[in-house]
């Protein structure tokens with residue numbers, strides 16, 4: 001009797017699925033680290049819950065944040081998620097580096113399976129749950145402000161996307177505590193990830209986490225694209241949009257077209273694993289080459305999804321901190337669009353070694369190099385933007401400069417990888433690992449951090465601490481070079497990626513340097529948190545309520561910091577590319593609206609959190625074969641969507657009087673603030689009002 | 695005295711350490727030992743020179759311009775509303791396009807010349823080798839010589855080698871950096887790799903595609919011997935009295951990383967074909 005009940009309830013779960021039990025039975029360093037990670041997750045969760053309860057913040061957390069449909073709050077929540085996941089994935093990276101440094105001619109402290117889970121979670125998290133949430137969060141926060149809008153086109157969908165991503169990230173966390181993760185890497189290539197070779201729950205965690213995340217991203221793409229098409233304020237022609245908005249648009253279009261192949265690939269893999277299909281199996285006519293094509297049909301555009309918003313951030317930052325118009329706006333727009341288009345024509349370069357003929361490989365190699373042209377153009381556009389400007393070396397600008405110098409090196413090795421006969425040698429080696437980190441860390445991560453420093457004062461009303469910002473920056477740069485330059489050498493010497501133990505003593509010095517670099521990178525992140533702490537502590541000294549700490553150029557700087565929830569009391573009308581910059585020069589940057597009107601905003605909704613949490617629970621049920629949970633989950637999601645469609649009362653009004661009060665308070669405060677010249681913008685003298693020069 | 699001895703000992707240790715690091719490059723294509731790898735290295739050198747011209751300007755201009763136009767330097771022009779110049783556009787778009795077009799010709803010809811499927815030009819008929827990726831080892835079959843070995847590939851110097859690859863398990867990738875690039879091995883499919891060794895030696899080979907817990911152990915040696923030694927070796931191998939028989943065969947498909955190479959003195963008929971078919975049959 002009981003034999004029938006428990007498996008029906010618990011599915012595949014057994015005691016042994018818990019890392020604590022495994023560590024108890026087999027107390028090796030590897031298992032203990034696994035159990036330690038699980039305890040950190042549990043301890044962290046308990047701590048957060050206890051803290052919120054202690055502070056009595058549940059209600060306000062729920063009503064002001066979790067259920068909010070405000071694009072600004074959703075953006076911030078995305079970025080918080082990105083930082084949490086960055087922390088985990090970076091710790092995993094450090095563990096891997098330590099293992100390889102320790103494992104020259106000895107097994108080291110991580111068992112092969114544990115090491116394999118680490119590179120799989122590190123890669124999956126960095127891409128899907130660090131990079132994606134970070135850039136989506138940044139676009140969410142900034143883009144509607146830049147186009148003079150009050151929100152995105154579909155605020156509820158926005159919340160649902162957030163929660164799907166959050167639910168998926170939660171699933172990644174749960175996999176630390178219950179069961180194990182995939183060992184198939186971030187790309188999850190079958191047939192290795194098929195039942196025949198990976199019968200455990202690992203690949204299922206990967207499949208469902210990625211699927212939830214990719215559905216969320218597709219929805220986000222649609223949402224952003226429609227917002228940019230439909231919700232620009234008066235006078236904001238396409239060719240007047242800030243470059244960040246252009247890159248957001250191209251990224252959204254890429255998301256719409258590139259995420260579905262991934263969803264299809266993971267869905268087909270799920271069919272293989274759950275229902276005995278044979279899409280990618282070795283037997284009965286399956287063919288894994290189809291998976292490789294589908295995956296990279298997503299995977300290559302994905303790297304441009306990650307990099308384009310970064311280019312947008314750099315365009316904003318370099319222009320602002322050079323006090324100068326962006327050089328070659330049209331060039332930059334064309335280059336962005338060209339990159340977006342070309343990104344769909346190069347996917348084969350991820351498997352030049354799969355045996356297709358030389359014509360195909362050569363054609364894809366040339367197409368890949370062609371992307372280098374618009375990318376190079378962009379770098380020069382930023383250089384010429386600084387030309388005849390007044391460059392200030394603030395933290396975001398430092399990241400931009402480090403990016404330009406470092407990214408070209410990644411570009412060079414990218415060209416090497418694009419040449420098939422050279423790729424044959426370094427494909428699947430640490431050379432490749434060095435290359436894509438060389439693109440993603442300066443490209444994506446530095447840009448996100450630059451954007452974080454740049455827009456933080458807008459979002460929270462005070463500047464981040466300069467000193468700690470610089471220290472952290474220094475570590476990110478030094479750490480990067482130390483951690484990744486040795487990998488080029490190792491890769492050229494043929495050291496395969498994903499290697500848990502190393503048998504060449506000659507690799508040892510390089511692995512030591514790389515290990516030291518990883519520790520420096522870890523410090524960089526730690527200092528970023530120190531900076532946040534110090535900045536919050538000293539916030540009163542660094543307030544920039546007036547809203548324009550950097551002598552900004554776009555509309556987002558023309559409102560208070562933090563902005564009111566309705567963004568603009570009256571929707572702006574623009575006449576050029578740098579509307580706020582022009583307005584300042586014309587002497588009327590803050591025109592009071594002719595009249596104050598009621599503003600309608602979407603009401604909070606529980607739909608997002610419910611769908612995200614239930615979606616994650618459904619995925620959990622599927623992972624563990626707890627069919628009852630999966631069925632209930634799917635039904636509950638359907639019911640939620642139907643119930644929501646009956647909700648009528650979904651808007652709320654902010655009365656004109658309240659808006660007038662808010663705006664007047666801000667304008668009054670502004671009148672009392674002294675405008676400051678750029679030379680002192682990083683001192684407490686900066687209250688967010690810029691002295692107009694030139 | 696003592697301190698200085700300590701210091702010099704430290705120094706010696708450090709330089710030994712660094713030297714051992716330099717040995718790493720000797721394992722790669724830089725220390726090529728065959729015609730394919732040699733051309734790959736030549737291609738690499740050409741590309742490296744071109745790339746200096748690609749990166750050089752950015753690496754120079756970025757710090758120079760940023761520093762020269764810093765806010766505190768009041769001795770230079772400030773043109774906040776300048777944002778376009780046709781001349782500069784020309785400089786920005788044309789040279790990179792030209793470089794890419796130039797590289798495109800290079801890519802096209804080298805990709806064809808170094809196509810792994812392309813037989814090497816030689817007066818001698820190529821040595822046929824069949825490689826099977828297994829968990830976590832490689833089986834190398836020499837069908838004409840009718841023997842096979844696990845994790846050991848012995849080839850004659852200066853004679854082209856044609857390797858047909860497949861996998862008896864998940865996808866793998868065969869790389870011998872000093873001899874040639876890699877190619878995937880996939881179950882039920884055959885891929886090809888042509889290479890040759892131009893000097894005797896022992897070269898490291900490996901699987902580079904992660905395939906499970908024993909992946910890191912999946913390394914083997916390629917031993918290139920002068921033709922006479924090779925023939926002697928073949929005879930030895932065939933006389934070693936350890937056939938790949940019905941008892942030995944299933945063991946190949948068990949997950950394991952043999953600590954030492956295993957030589958099989960004889961092999962069943964059509965072994966490669968059999969594995970090719972077997973891996974696509976339904977698993978029980």
Ligand code: HEM
Nearest residue numbers: 093096119123126127131185186433440497498499518521
């Ligand atoms: C910040 C410091 C980082 C360090 C120290 C680091 C380190 C590592 C290491 C050691 C590996 C495994 C290499 C191997 O296969 O042997 C790895 C793989 C990977 N990393 Fe990072 N990484 C960092 C940041 C990032 C970022 C920012 C991203 C992406 C946005 C990223 C994406 C990946 C991916 C996709 C893989 C491949 C995983 C796989 O093999 O499936 N990493 N990283």
Ligand SMILES: [Cu+2]
Nearest residue numbers: 299300347350
């Ligand atoms: Cu790609």
